[in-house]
Amino acid sequence: MNWFAKWVMPAQSSTLAPDIDNLFWFITAVSAFFFVLIASLITIFAIRYRRRSASDVTPHITHNQKLEIVWSVVPLLILIVIFFWGFNGYMRASIAPANAIEIQVRAKKWVWEFEYPDGMRTLNEFHVPLNRPVRLVMNSEDVIHSFFVPSFRIKMDVLPRRYTELWFEATQPGVHQVFCTEYCGKGHSDMLARIHVDDDAAYQKWLVEGDESMKTMPLPELGKITYENAGCATCHSLDGSSGQGPSWNGIFGQTRNFIDGTSARVDENYIRQSIMEPNAKVVKGYEQIMPTFQGLLRDRQVLGVIEYIKQLK
Amino acid sequence: MANVLTAAPRPVQHHAPGENYLNTPKGIRSWLTTVDHKRIGIMYLWSVLAAFFLGGVLALLIRIELLTPKQTIMSAEAYNQVFTLHGAIMVFLFIIPSTPAALGNFVLPLMLGAKDVAFPRLNLCSLYIYWVGTLMAIGSILLGGIDTGWTFYTPYSTSTGGAVSLMTLSVFILGFSSIFTGVNFIATIHKLRAPGMGWFQLPLFVWSMYATAVIQVMATPVLGITVLLLFMERVLKIGIFDPALGGDPVLFQHFFWFYSHPAVYIMIVPGFAIISEIIPVFSKKTIFGYKAIAFSSVAIAVVGFLVWGHHMFVSGQSELAGAIFSFLTFLVAIPSAVKVFNWLATMYRGSISLKTPMLYAISFILLFSIGGLTGIYLGAISVDVHLHDTYFIVAHFHYVMMGGAVIAFLGGLHYWWPKMFGRMYNEKLGAIGCALVFIGFNVTFFTQFLLGTRGMPRRYYNYLDQFQPLHAFSTFGSWILGAGLFLTAAYLLATFRKPMDAPRNPWGGRTLEWETESPPIVHNFDFDPILTHGPYDFRPARTRPNEPVAHRS
Numbered sequence: 032m033n034w035f036a037k038w039v040m041p042a043q044s045s046t047l048a049p050d051i052d053n054l055f056w057f058i059t060a061v062s063a064f065f066f067v068l069i070a071s072l073i074t075i076f077a078i079r080y081r082r083r084s085a086s087d088v089t090p091h092i093t094h095n096q097k098l099e100i101v102w103s104v105v106p107l108l109i110l111i112v113i114f115f116w117g118f119n120g121y122m123r124a125s126i127a128p129a130n131a132i133e134i135q136v137r138a139k140k141w142v143w144e145f146e147y148p149d150g151m152r153t154l155n156e157f158h159v160p161l162n163r164p165v166r167l168v169m170n171s172e173d174v175i176h177s178f179f180v181p182s183f184r185i186k187m188d189v190l191p192r193r194y195t196e197l198w199f200e201a202t203q204p205g206v207h208q209v210f211c212t213e214y215c216g217k218g219h220s221d222m223l224a225r226i227h228v229d230d231d232a233a234y235q236k237w238l239v240e241g242d243e244s245m246k247t248m249p250l251p252e253l254g255k256i257t258y259e260n261a262g263c264a265t266c267h268s269l270d271g272s273s274g275q276g277p278s279w280n281g282i283f284g285q286t287r288n289f290i291d292g293t294s295a296r297v298d299e300n301y302i303r304q305s306i307m308e309p310n311a312k313v314v315k316g317y318e319q320i321m322p323t324f325q326g327l328l329r330d331r332q333v334l335g336v337i338e339y340i341k342q343l344k
Numbered sequence: 345m346a347n348v349l350t351a352a353p354r355p356v357q358h359h360a361p362g363e364n365y366l367n368t369p370k371g372i373r374s375w376l377t378t379v380d381h382k383r384i385g386i387m388y389l390w391s392v393l394a395a396f397f398l399g400g401v402l403a404l405l406i407r408i409e410l411l412t413p414k415q416t417i418m419s420a421e422a423y424n425q426v427f428t429l430h431g432a433i434m435v436f437l438f439i440i441p442s443t444p445a446a447l448g449n450f451v452l453p454l455m456l457g458a459k460d461v462a463f464p465r466l467n468l469c470s471l472y473i474y475w476v477g478t479l480m481a482i483g484s485i486l487l488g489g490i491d492t493g494w495t496f497y498t499p500y501s502t503s504t505g506g507a508v509s510l511m512t513l514s515v516f517i518l519g520f521s522s523i524f525t526g527v528n529f530i531a532t533i534h535k536l537r538a539p540g541m542g543w544f545q546l547p548l549f550v551w552s553m554y555a556t557a558v559i560q561v562m563a564t565p566v567l568g569i570t571v572l573l574l575f576m577e578r579v580l581k582i583g584i585f586d587p588a589l590g591g592d593p594v595l596f597q598h599f600f601w602f603y604s605h606p607a608v609y610i611m612i613v614p615g616f617a618i619i620s621e622i623i624p625v626f627s628k629k630t631i632f633g634y635k636a637i638a639f640s641s642v643a644i645a646v647v648g649f650l651v652w653g654h655h656m657f658v659s660g661q662s663e664l665a666g667a668i669f670s671f672l673t674f675l676v677a678i679p680s681a682v683k684v685f686n687w688l689a690t691m692y693r694g695s696i697s698l699k700t701p702m703l704y705a706i707s708f709i710l711l712f713s714i715g716g717l718t719g720i721y722l723g724a725i726s727v728d729v730h731l732h733d734t735y736f737i738v739a740h741f742h743y744v745m746m747g748g749a750v751i752a753f754l755g756g757l758h759y760w761w762p763k764m765f766g767r768m769y770n771e772k773l774g775a776i777g778c779a780l781v782f783i784g785f786n787v788t789f790f791t792q793f794l795l796g797t798r799g800m801p802r803r804y805y806n807y808l809d810q811f812q813p814l815h816a817f818s819t820f821g822s823w824i825l826g827a828g829l830f831l832t833a834a835y836l837l838a839t840f841r842k843p844m845d846a847p848r849n850p851w852g853g854r855t856l857e858w859e860t861e862s863p864p865i866v867h868n869f870d871f872d873p874i875l876t877h878g879p880y881d882f883r884p885a886r887t888r889p890n891e892p893v894a895h896r897s
Contacts, residue, residue, distance in 0.1 A: 039797050051726050062717035069713050073706055076691040087695035089629040091883050099636055102685045103678055110674040113724050118667050120726025125663050174500040175593055177733060181799025184730040188659050192587040195660045212733040212801040214493050215500060217420045220804035
């Protein structure tokens, strides 16, 4: 049965998951029992009591109080058990332990931004330590989003101008997928993030040094990864087709016309400015919707993106 | 049968042989100005079927797009508009009016032995309002479309482009059509019952229609006000829901679900209504637990108003509110379970005939049971947190809405088709059509429970590769489902190519609509019906105790 459970649900990777899954399987057992009961009775009745002639006479049974009380009260009792079980699990998931590490989460169309207590910020990826509670304090800059980690069994809406909270304690190292589950427009299904669960030593090292790869990777390759992970790909295509923003294909060296009537050539300075002050120069035909990446990308990532764009032909 | 009713012909209302409500009087004008509940019901029927067709084609397009993880046939913008329209059309233009306004309009006065509904002109007005609302909905598609989802959640809906304002006005107007039908039915049921028809001699269809009408009248104004506030926020920039203007986006969700959860019962209680007619007739046995079924409809209507917050367990509402809504949600499950057990007990020791309407009724019980049982997962808060806004929800509400409400509507359509049009359809094709729909439906939507438990979020245009096999399987199922529905449309329409051949009472029903001709004459009955037996009394006449003597009026 274990393989079946793993096929139905993602691997249990937080301290909250086992209790939730146990309730899930308890409800499944109750449901399966009642469904099989209903389906068998229908089948048996349809065969055993099939119409033999148009003049069949059937017994006139109007009701049976005892039976009716039984089939109202028994399901009610089962449901009350399920209610308390579910409520109990929900309360555990609602109250974060006092010693939890706090990470600020900001959502905006269509990126996730994470900020650590020391001020370090990351985009669409963040690291947490294994077996230690983490509390997320979440807020949206535009519409409602929702933060969902299937393998942790946690989810909470992220609202504009109001904080919501979520906590978890990861029990499995590795990478865990985050989805946005409140519909937020064109890029909704690309508003993904990833949680890296590290053991304590690796986590401390990451806090101080950041990703090792970021320092050694060739610039264009770093640019490509940044393009995919930092949310650029949601709006900017590589094949020349226009999305929410202009395509990056072959733009380096081109002259672009802006909505304020000015124009400029795409060079290193223009790309850097477009990342840091995206609304300073907006290409004609597009809206002023791009968020700034000031403070979110490390300098080497910006250089990487510039080198990456140079290569796109 | 003859001993059921008095048969005093009204001399003034003689009708020529061959005359019925369909052909008397003739001409398109006579249809557009009619106040006959039967004609209005038929015009509603064709309208909602057209909406069903449109919504169904959009559903097939959605499934084709989801065949591959990235773009398949349309852009992300187009996809967002298509799933929004699919939901809005199916809910507001098809399911909500389907059983009450189309089938109910036709059948309810006949069941009561009445000549028409209480307010015939209001009835016609409701149809015109429905048409105006529909035109505005189509207009909003042509004028830029909407991409908010059928739920119009703020502040996305106040900030996105497109024709959201026109669509919200359309929903506002459609609400009145629903309210008018509800008001009409309440008055009709109170005032126009045949002599001898007390509240507990009412067919259960009528009881459920009554419960539905009460919800329509009480809940729909809240939707009207909500979409009007949304409209005012978009057009006049009054801050109600948009936090940028000082509003509260979660307030919108409370308002919206305060209507839209009862609206689930506006859609499914009429389904119960139809099934409670079909099961006893095709089991040739009296309904088990008449009062339990009647009162459970009313209980659902009342408690259904108090569970809206279960749509919002992860919205940021308080833990206490979540707990209360969770508990009430489990309470409202009981009356639905009671109905299923009653239907099963009705089949016990019956004389079961598996004609097409009964096949749909059995499909309904099975699919609705799955829809109801999966609701338990979602009522349990800790499990709901994982499943909320995933494909598990999509599967669950399709089992209730399509597997429940729409399957019951199709059952009712087959049950009353001979009465409405005087024509029998091909039973063999009926059975094949029902089987294709049942299999196709399960392949399409059961798969989506698994997508949901594995974490696939809803309203996703692109998705991770790991979900593709299940998505492809679901799309494959949608083709079987589509084939079943097209086959059904084909053999039903084919009945118009042959002469009228339906007897008055092809299924052996005991309710009053089977006592008049098929199709009925303009004034429904050529005598004043007086009730002398219950709606589900299948005992032979001589064994019925205390048979009242039929008296002439």
